[in-house]
Amino acid sequence: MGFLSKLFGGNKAKKSPSVEPVEYNEFLIYQEAIEEGGQYRVAGRITKDIEGEVKEYRFIRSDVVASKGDANELMLSKAKMFIDQMNGNIFN
Template identity: 65%
Template sequence: MGFLSKLFGGSKTSAKKQVEPIEYNGFLIYPEPIAEGGQFRIAGQITKEIDGEVKSHRFIRSDVLSSESDACELMVKKSKMFIDQSSGKIF
């Protein structure tokens, strides 16, 4: 079974970081930059609970930065701007 597991990628463990959300106007912003060729693409999700159901908006931007922390910071800024421009009516 170990051989088949290795053959089909089952032995790889994906260590996904736990992201602390940033609360903004009732929304939770999760910065989740994507590593690409030594740089980090701006990505993440915005969530909000509406009528007991958690709604989520995932986005990936074309912007890439050399620092993961810079990508997180810019993602949060762009998310706040998106929330403000849409008057909070994302979902």
């Protein structure tokens, strides 16, 4: 039974790690680098509460770097640049 459990994942639900957002110009930026083959892809989410509804923009880039910290820092800078370039209107 152990083999089948490992093969099909058993009843264990994968928990995504809790990420503390960075606030920027009324947006919340979640840095969520994705591990790929020993490197990390720049990824995350940008959210904003608009009239009681939380809007979300998923952010996955082609950039791959050596460390998770570097990927998260690059995501943060790219997310801020995107918010600035769109004048805060990313959900319109």
